[in-house]
Amino acid sequence: MRTLRQISRACGAAALALPLALAAQDAAPAPASEQEAAQDDDFARRMGLEAVPEAQPEAAEQPEAEVQREAVVRPERAVQPVRAVAPVAPSAALAAQQQPWTLDAAEGLLAAVEAIGAEGLTPADYRPAALRDAIAQGEGPALDVLASQTFVWLVEDLRDGRTPMSARRQWFVVDPDPDLLPTGTIMAQALESGDVAGALATLNPTHPDYAALREALAEADEPDKQRMIRANMDRWRWLARDLGKQYLITNVPEYQLRLTVNDRIVRTYKTIVGAPGRTATPQLAETIEGVIFNPTWTVPQSIVKGEGLGNRVLNNPSWARAQGYRGTRAENGFITVVQQPGPTNSLGVMKIDMPNEHAIFLHDTPARHLFNQERRALSHGCIRTERALELAMTVAILGQGAARDEVVEVSTSGEYTKVPVVKTMPVYITYFTMGRDIEGELRTFEDIYDRDAPVLASLDAPRVGNRARMSDEEVVAIEAPGA
DSSP, X not given: OOOHHHHHHHHHHHHHHHHHHHHHHTOOOSOOOHHHHHHHHTHHIIIIISOOOOOOOOOOOOOSOBOOOXXXXXXXXXXXXXXXXXXXXXXXXXXXXXXXXXXHHHHHHHHHHHTGGGGTOOGGGGOHHHHHHHHHTOSSXXXXXXXXXXXXXXXXXXXXXXXXXXXXXXXXXXXXXXXXXXXXXXXXXXHHHSOHHHHHHTTSOOSHHHHHHHHHHHHOOOHHHHHHHHHHHHXXXXXXXXXXXXXXXXXXXXXXXXXXXXXXXXXXXXXXXEOSSTTOOOBEEEEEEEEEXXXXXXXXXXXXXXXXXXXXXXXXXXXXXXXXXXXXXXXXXOEEEEEOSSTTOTTTTEEEEOOOTTOOOEEOOSOGGGGGSSOOEEESSSEXXXXXXXXXXXXXXXXXXXXXXXXXXXXXXXXOEEEEEEEEEEEEEEOOSEEEOTTSOEEEOOOTTOOHHHHHHHHHSOOXXXXXXXXXXXXXXXXXXXX
């Protein structure tokens, strides 16, 4: 039977092989409906002139020893067609922000609208009949108003996703694309180049899975399958268009974690995710700031007090010692219980440090036999990973936080050690019910949290304008990640 140090060295060798391999690779419109009028009124903001910054959660400091490194670098962290009728005067906001359209550019826009079904969107949402009528009337203010608004709607749906935030259950990712690719800039580029379709195409997600879904949509002939493909194409738009060169991404219903470099999967790990209900894993985009080897776990009060663990630890010290628990009672009677590093620790031998208000992170588990189950929605929300020590060492080495020998040493020390990384890495916790599996085959995944229905319903409903960029759903901090 191998010792922990032997296992750590084997994991370290596997972790070291990856950075070396990567280094080698690198050697005027119809009278508006109430919905459309509301969209007009907010036109100026949606031209991309007002940036909405993303709130960054503060990282909690750990008092225990850290491996001293250079300063951590924080990252820059079915719709009815609209009938064309006589145009009306534009709103003040629209008149101030519209851009002049030539007939050639407007014809290109109309062609883009008519072809937008290939991207999983509905041409009727963008009023092709009204645009066609405006083109027939020739250049002028009416065409400028209608073409500008149509282009804005296309940009918003292609760049940000058509699904309103209210239909994105437990989606807490703030998409940076509206700030990186402002609508006004994209429109100006389209009109200057004369290539409207080309400008719109630059908004499509770059991930190969989006292209695979797009190809599948072109071949699908069953309405239900088409709807499912469209819904999952839209989910890709909810994320940043470019996820980066190197990142971790997990698709919760697939129970898999991928380490991806240049959109190529280089490592995969089985996962255990949150059980359905209040402990379902939310969708996040966070940043790895370090790796914690031999973590401690401060037990939440819902367990210490609510389940009586505190009194059990204090009244049965031999049992508490065997489980790795240390309990203290303050003068006011408040009991604190901390599980020490060791084989029974609920977080296992490592925790990926990715601070967020949901208290969600990747970690090990002592119950590794659960990875043999097919359905693994079993946790309190955090994501447990197989081969966790290998993952932790890989992240530490890729992040330039420690060399192989150092991570082997700290992982076998039995002591809490935080290794900050210099080169941060994003982590995407996603939810796709159709996509490519780790073998590259397009397939469906069980909708374990029932999150498809609102997305599908929103695609069947009229387009929603003035969409929020951030969710207003309740943030439920996970209290018992290892349970």
